[in-house]
Amino acid sequence: MKKTSGEKAFSVINTVVMILMILSTLLPFLHVAAKSFSSKAAVVAGKITFWPVGLQAGTYRYVLSQAEFLNSFGVSVIITIVGTALAIFITVTAAYPLSKPRLLGRKVFLLTGG
Amino acid sequence: MKIQVIVYLPHFISWAVVSGIFITLLNSSGLVNRMIESMGGEPIRFLMDKRYFRSILVLTDGWKEIGWGSIIYIASITGVDPSLYEAETVDGAGKFRQVLHVTLPAIAPTIVMMLILRVSNILNAGFQQIFIMYNPTVYEVADIIGTYVYRVGLGQMKFGFGTAVGLFNSVVAFILVISCNLLSRRLTGRSIW
Numbered sequence: 001m002k003k004t005s006g007e008k009a010f011s012v013i014n015t016v017v018m019i020l021m022i023l024s025t026l027l028p029f030l031h032v033a034a035k036s037f038s039s040k041a042a043v044v045a046g047k048i049t050f051w052p053v054g055l056q057a058g059t060y061r062y063v064l065s066q067a068e069f070l071n072s073f074g075v076s077v078i079i080t081i082v083g084t085a086l087a088i089f090i091t092v093t094a095a096y097p098l099s100k101p102r103l104l105g106r107k108v109f110l111l112t113g114g
Numbered sequence: 115m116k117i118q119v120i121v122y123l124p125h126f127i128s129w130a131v132v133s134g135i136f137i138t139l140l141n142s143s144g145l146v147n148r149m150i151e152s153m154g155g156e157p158i159r160f161l162m163d164k165r166y167f168r169s170i171l172v173l174t175d176g177w178k179e180i181g182w183g184s185i186i187y188i189a190s191i192t193g194v195d196p197s198l199y200e201a202e203t204v205d206g207a208g209k210f211r212q213v214l215h216v217t218l219p220a221i222a223p224t225i226v227m228m229l230i231l232r233v234s235n236i237l238n239a240g241f242q243q244i245f246i247m248y249n250p251t252v253y254e255v256a257d258i259i260g261t262y263v264y265r266v267g268l269g270q271m272k273f274g275f276g277t278a279v280g281l282f283n284s285v286v287a288f289i290l291v292i293s294c295n296l297l298s299r300r301l302t303g304r305s306i307w
């Protein structure tokens with residue numbers, strides 16, 4: 001099927017908007033990532049846009065050597081795993097009785113009274 | 115579908131990190147201000163300016179949640195029966211008529227459901243985001259109930275006041291959700307419960 005000029009214009013505008021969206025999402029990340037790999041002097045002088053200046057990885061070594069960081073990372077992982085498991089268990093066990101019409105006061109719990 | 119993945123990536127990053135990124139970009143020596151300066155403008159202290167702060171809150175929230183917010187709509191638009199579009203084309207409808215008469219009616223239940231779910235968040239208004247990004251110079255335009263209650267209730271140890279306002283907040287949100295659901299059932303015949 002041949003494309004009309006309107007459809008052509010649409011696909012051009014569509015592509016441009018999509019590319020702008022991708023750039024606006026990725027460029028902030030790229031900027032921060034470039035900063036994290038740059039030397040302190042370059043960061044203070046404001047030389048970095050999207051590519052590291054004065055490459056170094058000492059910042060990452062520092063973060064990974066901090067006991068507090070590793071501890072808080074561990075806490076995050078535990079909370080995520082245990083919290084998700086508990087949340088699923090509780091919501092499922094709460095949903096099951098609510099799905100039974102013979103449950104006393106079901107309409108009150110589900111706000112479907114009247 | 116790659117763009118979808120990229121655009122909803124920021125949703126999975128916590129507000130602490132997202133705020134950090136934007137504070138880095140927007141501070142007086144950040145990338146945005148260097149661009150303004152290189153074009154011959156004066157640097158703007160975005161996060162300390164009452165005129166810009168709210169726009170920044172809205173834009174960063176949009177930046178973070180636009181992809182995630184669109185997933186449900188994309189799924190629901192993909193689920194529309196293609197034969198309906200064909201029928202509309204046969205009837206001589208252009209693209210805009212098809213959107214108006216096929217797509218919108220087909221996803222109306224989804225729109226209503228999303229609206230009701232969002233209403234409960236109105237008073238919440240992104241506590242984390244504002245709490246991390248604001249500072250005393252913009253309290254006037256940035257304070258929401260949540261941040262105010264936190265400062266007074268926990269900061270000044272007025273626990274009674276904090277609890278009362280918090281409860282008020284929940285009650286208002288509850289009433290909003292109930293009435294929105296009721297209204298939607300009366301007007302469109304669709305509701306969550």
